[in-house]
Amino acid sequence: MPDFAIQREKLAQAVDILQEKKVDCWLTFVRETAHNADPALGLILDIDLTWQTALIVTRTGRRIAIAGRYDAGNIKQMGGYDEVIGYDQSIRDDLLRVLGELKPRQIAINYSESDTAADGLSHGMYLTLIRYLKGSPYQLISAEHILNALRGRKSATEIARIRKAVQITEQIIDGVTAMLRPGLAETDIAEYIQSEFVRHNVAPAWEPAYCPTVNCGPVSSGHAMPSKENVAREGQIVHIDLGVLSDGYVSDMQRLWYLQPPGETSIPEPIQRAFKAMRASIEAAAGLLKPGVRGWEVDAMARQTLLAAGYPEFMHGLGHHIGRTVHDGSTLLGPRWERYGQQPEGIVEAGNVYTIEPSIQLPGVGWIATEEDVLVTEDGLEWLSTPQTGLIVVQASDRSQ
DSSP states (O other), X not given: OOOOHHHHHHHHHHHHHHHHHTXXXXXXXXXXXXXXXXXXXXXXXXXXXXXXXXXXXXXTSOEEEEEEHHHHHHHHHHXXXXXXXXXXXXXXXXXXXXXXXXXXXXXXXXXXXXXXXXXXSOHHHHHHHHHHTTTOOOEEEEOHHHHHHHHHSOOHHHHHHHHHHHHHHHHHHHHHHHHOOTTOBHHHHHHHHHHHHHHTTOEESSOGGGSSXXXXXXXXXXXXXXXXXXXXXXXXEEEEEXXXXXXXXXXXXXXXXXXXXXXXXXXXXXXXXXXXXXXXXXXXXXXXXSTTOXXXXXXXXXXXXXXXXXXXXXXXXXXXXXXXXXXXXXXOBOOOOGGGTTGGGSBOOTTOEEEEOOOEEETTTEEEOOBEEEEEETTEEEESSOOOOSOEEEEGGGTOO
16 A cells, blocks of 8 residues: 655645645545556555545645545545545536635646646647636646746655665666676677566666667667677677656666776777766766756766867757656756757756766767766765766676686
Protein backbone atom coordinates (compact mmCIF):
# COMPACT_ATOMS: atom_id res chain seq x y z
CA MET A 1 0.00 0.00 0.00
CA PRO A 2 1.33 3.48 -0.84
CA ASP A 3 1.88 5.78 2.13
CA PHE A 4 0.99 8.99 0.21
CA ALA A 5 3.51 10.96 2.32
CA ILE A 6 4.77 12.89 -0.70
CA GLN A 7 1.25 13.68 -1.92
CA ARG A 8 0.35 15.16 1.46
CA GLU A 9 3.57 17.19 1.44
CA LYS A 10 2.89 18.49 -2.06
CA LEU A 11 -0.72 19.41 -1.28
CA ALA A 12 0.48 21.54 1.64
CA GLN A 13 3.13 23.05 -0.62
CA ALA A 14 0.48 23.81 -3.26
CA VAL A 15 -1.44 25.97 -0.77
CA ASP A 16 1.71 28.00 -0.10
CA ILE A 17 2.29 28.41 -3.84
CA LEU A 18 -1.27 29.59 -4.47
CA GLN A 19 -0.82 32.18 -1.74
CA GLU A 20 2.50 33.27 -3.23
CA LYS A 21 1.08 33.47 -6.76
CA LYS A 22 -2.14 35.12 -5.53
CA VAL A 23 -4.37 32.56 -7.26
CA ASP A 24 -7.66 31.68 -5.55
CA CYS A 25 -8.17 28.12 -6.74
CA TRP A 26 -6.35 25.35 -8.60
CA LEU A 27 -8.45 22.65 -10.28
CA THR A 28 -7.20 19.33 -11.63
CA PHE A 29 -10.03 17.80 -13.69
CA VAL A 30 -9.59 14.19 -14.85
CA ARG A 31 -11.29 10.93 -15.82
CA GLU A 32 -10.20 7.38 -16.77
CA THR A 33 -6.65 8.19 -15.76
CA ALA A 34 -5.39 4.73 -16.71
CA HIS A 35 -5.86 5.92 -20.30
CA ASN A 36 -4.83 9.57 -20.08
CA ALA A 37 -3.34 10.53 -16.73
CA ASP A 38 -2.68 14.18 -15.95
CA PRO A 39 1.04 14.53 -15.01
CA ALA A 40 -0.05 16.55 -11.96
CA LEU A 41 -1.96 13.61 -10.54
CA GLY A 42 1.10 11.82 -9.16
CA LEU A 43 1.94 14.86 -7.07
CA ILE A 44 -1.45 15.29 -5.41
CA LEU A 45 -3.13 11.87 -5.45
CA ASP A 46 -1.16 9.10 -7.26
CA ILE A 47 -4.04 6.67 -7.76
CA ASP A 48 -6.04 5.91 -10.87
CA LEU A 49 -9.50 7.45 -11.14
CA THR A 50 -12.42 6.30 -13.27
CA TRP A 51 -15.27 8.81 -13.34
CA GLN A 52 -14.87 12.55 -13.77
CA THR A 53 -12.98 13.86 -10.75
CA ALA A 54 -12.25 17.40 -9.56
CA LEU A 55 -9.29 17.91 -7.22
CA ILE A 56 -9.50 21.44 -5.83
CA VAL A 57 -6.84 23.29 -3.82
CA THR A 58 -7.47 26.85 -2.61
CA ARG A 59 -5.23 29.64 -1.38
CA THR A 60 -7.17 29.60 1.92
CA GLY A 61 -5.94 26.05 2.51
CA ARG A 62 -9.10 24.09 1.69
CA ARG A 63 -8.53 20.91 -0.29
CA ILE A 64 -11.62 19.28 -1.76
CA ALA A 65 -11.99 16.17 -3.92
CA ILE A 66 -15.17 15.43 -5.86
CA ALA A 67 -15.09 11.91 -7.28
CA GLY A 68 -17.22 8.99 -8.29
CA ARG A 69 -18.60 7.05 -5.35
CA TYR A 70 -16.29 4.06 -5.94
CA ASP A 71 -13.14 6.24 -6.08
CA ALA A 72 -14.04 8.45 -3.13
CA GLY A 73 -13.08 5.83 -0.52
CA ASN A 74 -9.55 5.53 -1.88
CA ILE A 75 -9.12 9.31 -1.81
CA LYS A 76 -10.29 9.42 1.81
CA GLN A 77 -7.68 6.82 2.75
CA MET A 78 -4.95 9.09 1.41
CA GLY A 79 -5.76 11.70 4.05
CA GLY A 80 -4.68 14.78 2.11
CA TYR A 81 -8.11 16.26 1.38
CA ASP A 82 -10.26 18.07 3.94
CA GLU A 83 -13.44 17.01 2.19
CA VAL A 84 -14.13 14.12 -0.20
CA ILE A 85 -17.49 14.22 -1.97
CA GLY A 86 -18.78 11.14 -3.75
CA TYR A 87 -21.34 11.34 -6.53
CA ASP A 88 -23.31 8.89 -8.67
CA GLN A 89 -24.87 10.33 -11.82
CA SER A 90 -22.99 13.58 -12.53
CA ILE A 91 -20.20 15.64 -11.01
CA ARG A 92 -21.74 18.87 -12.31
CA ASP A 93 -24.00 19.79 -9.41
CA ASP A 94 -21.41 19.15 -6.70
CA LEU A 95 -18.72 20.97 -8.68
CA LEU A 96 -20.88 24.05 -9.17
CA ARG A 97 -22.00 24.00 -5.55
CA VAL A 98 -18.44 23.82 -4.21
CA LEU A 99 -17.19 26.55 -6.53
CA GLY A 100 -20.21 28.65 -5.55
CA GLU A 101 -19.19 28.34 -1.92
CA LEU A 102 -15.53 29.12 -2.65
CA LYS A 103 -16.32 32.07 -4.94
CA PRO A 104 -12.91 32.09 -6.67
CA ARG A 105 -12.13 34.97 -8.98
CA GLN A 106 -9.65 32.84 -10.93
CA ILE A 107 -9.45 29.08 -11.40
CA ALA A 108 -6.10 27.72 -12.57
CA ILE A 109 -6.42 24.66 -14.82
CA ASN A 110 -3.74 22.36 -16.19
CA TYR A 111 -2.84 23.55 -19.67
CA SER A 112 0.39 24.89 -21.15
CA GLU A 113 1.80 25.55 -24.61
CA SER A 114 5.40 24.97 -23.45
CA ASP A 115 5.51 22.49 -20.59
CA THR A 116 4.15 18.98 -21.13
CA ALA A 117 4.21 18.35 -17.37
CA ALA A 118 1.70 21.19 -16.91
CA ASP A 119 -0.50 20.29 -19.89
CA GLY A 120 -2.60 17.47 -18.48
CA LEU A 121 -6.13 18.73 -19.11
CA SER A 122 -7.37 16.96 -22.22
CA HIS A 123 -9.30 18.92 -24.84
CA GLY A 124 -12.39 16.81 -24.19
CA MET A 125 -12.27 17.51 -20.46
CA TYR A 126 -11.69 21.20 -21.16
CA LEU A 127 -14.81 21.32 -23.31
CA THR A 128 -16.76 19.50 -20.59
CA LEU A 129 -15.56 21.97 -17.97
CA ILE A 130 -16.51 24.93 -20.14
CA ARG A 131 -19.97 23.43 -20.58
CA TYR A 132 -20.40 22.93 -16.84
CA LEU A 133 -19.23 26.48 -16.05
CA LYS A 134 -21.22 28.23 -18.78
CA GLY A 135 -22.60 31.48 -17.43
CA SER A 136 -20.38 31.41 -14.32
CA PRO A 137 -18.19 34.41 -13.37
CA TYR A 138 -14.93 32.47 -12.99
CA GLN A 139 -11.84 33.35 -15.01
CA LEU A 140 -9.95 30.26 -16.19
CA ILE A 141 -6.15 30.67 -16.34
CA SER A 142 -3.21 28.34 -16.92
CA ALA A 143 -1.86 26.53 -13.86
CA GLU A 144 1.57 26.33 -15.50
CA HIS A 145 3.22 28.72 -13.04
CA ILE A 146 1.71 26.80 -10.10
CA LEU A 147 2.76 23.40 -11.40
CA ASN A 148 6.24 24.63 -12.34
CA ALA A 149 6.82 25.63 -8.74
CA LEU A 150 5.15 22.54 -7.31
CA ARG A 151 7.13 20.11 -9.46
CA GLY A 152 10.35 22.09 -9.32
CA ARG A 153 10.63 22.80 -5.59
CA LYS A 154 11.46 19.35 -4.31
CA SER A 155 10.45 18.50 -0.75
CA ALA A 156 12.88 16.88 1.68
CA THR A 157 11.30 13.48 1.03
CA GLU A 158 11.58 13.92 -2.73
CA ILE A 159 15.24 14.93 -2.49
CA ALA A 160 16.00 11.91 -0.30
CA ARG A 161 14.45 9.59 -2.87
CA ILE A 162 16.40 11.17 -5.73
CA ARG A 163 19.62 10.79 -3.70
CA LYS A 164 18.87 7.11 -3.29
CA ALA A 165 18.28 6.70 -7.03
CA VAL A 166 21.59 8.44 -7.79
CA GLN A 167 23.45 6.22 -5.31
CA ILE A 168 22.06 3.06 -6.89
CA THR A 169 23.00 4.34 -10.35
CA GLU A 170 26.57 4.96 -9.23
CA GLN A 171 26.80 1.42 -7.88
CA ILE A 172 25.63 0.09 -11.25
CA ILE A 173 28.21 2.27 -13.02
CA ASP A 174 30.96 0.79 -10.82
CA GLY A 175 29.80 -2.64 -11.92
CA VAL A 176 30.03 -1.64 -15.57
CA THR A 177 33.64 -0.56 -15.04
CA ALA A 178 34.44 -3.97 -13.54
CA MET A 179 32.86 -5.97 -16.39
CA LEU A 180 33.67 -3.81 -19.43
CA ARG A 181 36.05 -5.38 -21.96
CA PRO A 182 36.72 -5.45 -25.70
CA GLY A 183 34.36 -7.61 -27.72
CA LEU A 184 31.19 -6.79 -25.81
CA ALA A 185 28.35 -5.56 -28.01
CA GLU A 186 26.19 -2.65 -26.94
CA THR A 187 23.42 -5.16 -26.29
CA ASP A 188 25.70 -7.18 -23.95
CA ILE A 189 26.43 -4.10 -21.86
CA ALA A 190 22.77 -3.09 -21.82
CA GLU A 191 21.69 -6.57 -20.72
CA TYR A 192 24.17 -6.46 -17.83
CA ILE A 193 22.84 -3.06 -16.70
CA GLN A 194 19.24 -4.25 -16.92
CA SER A 195 20.14 -7.28 -14.81
CA GLU A 196 21.51 -4.84 -12.25
CA PHE A 197 18.20 -2.96 -12.30
CA VAL A 198 16.54 -6.21 -11.29
CA ARG A 199 19.15 -6.97 -8.61
CA HIS A 200 18.70 -3.53 -7.05
CA ASN A 201 14.90 -3.79 -7.28
CA VAL A 202 14.57 -0.67 -9.44
CA ALA A 203 13.11 0.05 -12.87
CA PRO A 204 14.67 1.87 -15.82
CA ALA A 205 14.07 5.62 -15.65
CA TRP A 206 12.72 5.74 -19.20
CA GLU A 207 11.73 3.42 -22.05
CA PRO A 208 13.42 0.04 -21.32
CA ALA A 209 14.31 -0.47 -24.98
CA TYR A 210 16.93 2.29 -24.69
CA CYS A 211 17.53 2.64 -20.96
CA PRO A 212 20.43 2.31 -20.92
CA THR A 213 21.61 3.95 -24.11
CA VAL A 214 24.99 2.43 -24.98
CA ASN A 215 27.34 3.85 -27.61
CA CYS A 216 30.51 1.97 -28.51
CA GLY A 217 33.04 3.91 -30.58
CA PRO A 218 32.30 6.38 -33.39
CA VAL A 219 28.55 5.92 -33.66
CA SER A 220 25.69 8.37 -33.53
CA SER A 221 24.03 8.89 -30.17
CA GLY A 222 20.70 9.85 -28.75
CA HIS A 223 17.99 7.73 -27.20
CA ALA A 224 18.63 4.84 -29.56
CA MET A 225 18.36 1.14 -28.82
CA PRO A 226 21.66 -0.69 -28.24
CA SER A 227 22.94 -2.58 -31.28
CA LYS A 228 24.44 -6.06 -31.63
CA GLU A 229 26.67 -4.78 -34.43
CA ASN A 230 28.42 -2.03 -32.44
CA VAL A 231 31.14 -3.60 -30.32
CA ALA A 232 33.52 -2.22 -27.67
CA ARG A 233 37.05 -2.13 -29.07
CA GLU A 234 40.52 -1.28 -27.82
CA GLY A 235 41.46 2.35 -28.37
CA GLN A 236 37.84 3.47 -28.42
CA ILE A 237 35.37 5.03 -26.00
CA VAL A 238 32.18 3.63 -24.53
CA HIS A 239 29.44 6.11 -23.63
CA ILE A 240 26.43 5.12 -21.52
CA ASP A 241 23.31 7.09 -20.56
CA LEU A 242 21.27 5.43 -17.79
CA GLY A 243 18.93 6.15 -14.92
CA VAL A 244 16.81 4.26 -12.43
CA LEU A 245 13.34 4.67 -10.98
CA SER A 246 13.45 4.05 -7.22
CA ASP A 247 10.53 4.70 -4.85
CA GLY A 248 8.81 6.84 -7.48
CA TYR A 249 11.81 9.09 -8.25
CA VAL A 250 14.55 8.92 -10.86
CA SER A 251 18.20 9.51 -11.61
CA ASP A 252 19.66 10.36 -15.03
CA MET A 253 23.42 10.09 -15.59
CA GLN A 254 25.93 9.61 -18.38
CA ARG A 255 29.44 8.20 -18.06
CA LEU A 256 32.39 7.74 -20.41
CA TRP A 257 35.00 4.96 -20.53
CA TYR A 258 38.20 4.51 -22.59
CA LEU A 259 39.45 0.99 -23.46
CA GLN A 260 43.21 1.37 -23.37
CA PRO A 261 45.20 -0.95 -25.72
CA PRO A 262 48.24 -2.91 -24.52
CA GLY A 263 51.37 -0.75 -24.32
CA GLU A 264 49.47 2.54 -24.39
CA THR A 265 50.12 4.70 -21.34
CA SER A 266 48.02 7.76 -22.16
CA ILE A 267 44.71 8.70 -23.72
CA PRO A 268 44.85 10.08 -27.27
CA GLU A 269 45.10 13.87 -27.25
CA PRO A 270 41.90 14.59 -29.27
CA ILE A 271 39.86 12.58 -26.77
CA GLN A 272 41.53 14.21 -23.76
CA ARG A 273 41.08 17.69 -25.18
CA ALA A 274 37.39 17.14 -25.96
CA PHE A 275 36.75 15.68 -22.51
CA LYS A 276 38.49 18.63 -20.88
CA ALA A 277 36.36 21.09 -22.88
CA MET A 278 33.18 19.22 -22.01
CA ARG A 279 34.10 19.26 -18.31
CA ALA A 280 34.85 23.00 -18.50
CA SER A 281 31.39 23.50 -19.95
CA ILE A 282 29.81 21.63 -17.01
CA GLU A 283 31.84 23.63 -14.49
CA ALA A 284 30.92 26.92 -16.15
CA ALA A 285 27.22 26.05 -15.96
CA ALA A 286 27.53 24.85 -12.36
CA GLY A 287 29.18 28.13 -11.39
CA LEU A 288 26.17 30.08 -12.65
CA LEU A 289 23.39 27.72 -11.54
CA LYS A 290 21.74 29.27 -8.50
CA PRO A 291 18.36 30.72 -7.51
CA GLY A 292 17.28 33.72 -9.57
CA VAL A 293 19.10 32.92 -12.82
CA ARG A 294 17.07 32.15 -15.93
CA GLY A 295 17.35 28.75 -17.54
CA TRP A 296 18.62 30.04 -20.88
CA GLU A 297 21.43 31.95 -19.17
CA VAL A 298 22.89 28.76 -17.70
CA ASP A 299 22.61 27.00 -21.06
CA ALA A 300 24.28 29.93 -22.82
CA MET A 301 27.24 29.83 -20.43
CA ALA A 302 27.87 26.14 -21.12
CA ARG A 303 27.28 26.54 -24.86
CA GLN A 304 29.67 29.51 -25.16
CA THR A 305 32.37 27.62 -23.26
CA LEU A 306 32.36 24.79 -25.80
CA LEU A 307 32.20 27.17 -28.76
CA ALA A 308 35.19 29.08 -27.40
CA ALA A 309 37.13 25.81 -27.20
CA GLY A 310 36.47 25.22 -30.90
CA TYR A 311 33.68 22.64 -30.69
CA PRO A 312 30.29 22.83 -32.43
CA GLU A 313 27.06 23.75 -30.68
CA PHE A 314 25.21 20.79 -29.19
CA MET A 315 21.70 20.38 -30.56
CA HIS A 316 19.86 19.86 -27.27
CA GLY A 317 19.23 21.66 -24.03
CA LEU A 318 21.94 21.69 -21.39
CA GLY A 319 19.81 20.24 -18.62
CA HIS A 320 16.35 19.41 -17.34
CA HIS A 321 14.59 18.75 -14.06
CA ILE A 322 14.45 15.23 -12.72
CA GLY A 323 11.92 14.03 -10.17
CA ARG A 324 8.98 11.72 -10.69
CA THR A 325 10.00 11.52 -14.35
CA VAL A 326 13.29 11.94 -16.15
CA HIS A 327 12.05 15.10 -17.91
CA ASP A 328 10.16 16.58 -14.99
CA GLY A 329 8.90 19.80 -16.57
CA SER A 330 9.28 23.38 -15.29
CA THR A 331 12.23 25.64 -16.13
CA LEU A 332 14.60 24.18 -18.71
CA LEU A 333 18.33 24.85 -18.88
CA GLY A 334 18.03 25.28 -22.61
CA PRO A 335 18.45 27.71 -25.50
CA ARG A 336 15.75 30.09 -26.68
CA TRP A 337 14.69 27.82 -29.51
CA GLU A 338 11.06 27.74 -30.61
CA ARG A 339 10.75 24.04 -29.86
CA TYR A 340 11.26 24.76 -26.14
CA GLY A 341 8.61 27.49 -25.92
CA GLN A 342 8.83 29.53 -22.72
CA GLN A 343 10.59 26.88 -20.61
CA PRO A 344 14.09 28.43 -20.91
CA GLU A 345 12.69 31.78 -19.71
CA GLY A 346 11.81 30.35 -16.30
CA ILE A 347 13.76 31.20 -13.16
CA VAL A 348 15.83 28.62 -11.28
CA GLU A 349 14.73 28.10 -7.66
CA ALA A 350 16.14 26.48 -4.54
CA GLY A 351 15.02 22.87 -4.34
CA ASN A 352 15.25 22.29 -8.10
CA VAL A 353 17.08 19.12 -9.15
CA TYR A 354 18.71 19.35 -12.58
CA THR A 355 20.88 17.40 -14.95
CA ILE A 356 23.86 19.14 -16.55
CA GLU A 357 24.77 17.42 -19.82
CA PRO A 358 26.66 19.26 -22.59
CA SER A 359 28.07 17.04 -25.32
CA ILE A 360 30.57 16.87 -28.17
CA GLN A 361 30.15 14.60 -31.18
CA LEU A 362 33.82 13.97 -32.01
CA PRO A 363 34.26 12.71 -35.60
CA GLY A 364 35.89 9.29 -35.75
CA VAL A 365 35.72 8.94 -31.96
CA GLY A 366 32.13 9.13 -30.75
CA TRP A 367 29.97 10.84 -28.15
CA ILE A 368 31.98 12.81 -25.56
CA ALA A 369 29.49 13.49 -22.77
CA THR A 370 28.90 13.02 -19.10
CA GLU A 371 25.74 13.94 -17.20
CA GLU A 372 25.57 15.04 -13.58
CA ASP A 373 22.60 15.37 -11.23
CA VAL A 374 22.64 18.48 -9.03
CA LEU A 375 20.46 20.07 -6.36
CA VAL A 376 20.05 23.85 -6.40
CA THR A 377 20.53 25.27 -2.91
CA GLU A 378 19.91 28.76 -1.52
CA ASP A 379 23.38 29.94 -2.56
CA GLY A 380 24.45 27.60 -5.37
CA LEU A 381 24.31 23.88 -5.95
CA GLU A 382 25.13 20.50 -4.44
CA TRP A 383 26.44 17.66 -6.59
CA LEU A 384 24.14 14.69 -6.04
CA SER A 385 26.22 12.53 -8.37
CA THR A 386 29.98 12.31 -7.93
CA PRO A 387 31.27 14.32 -10.91
CA GLN A 388 33.26 12.40 -13.51
CA THR A 389 36.39 14.53 -13.81
CA GLY A 390 38.36 12.18 -16.05
CA LEU A 391 37.73 9.33 -18.45
CA ILE A 392 37.32 5.96 -16.75
CA VAL A 393 40.24 3.99 -18.16
CA VAL A 394 39.80 0.26 -18.64
CA GLN A 395 43.04 -1.64 -19.27
CA ALA A 396 41.78 -3.60 -22.24
CA SER A 397 44.71 -6.02 -22.18
CA ASP A 398 43.59 -7.30 -18.78
CA ARG A 399 40.03 -7.90 -19.98
CA SER A 400 40.53 -9.58 -23.37
CA GLN A 401 38.83 -12.91 -23.81
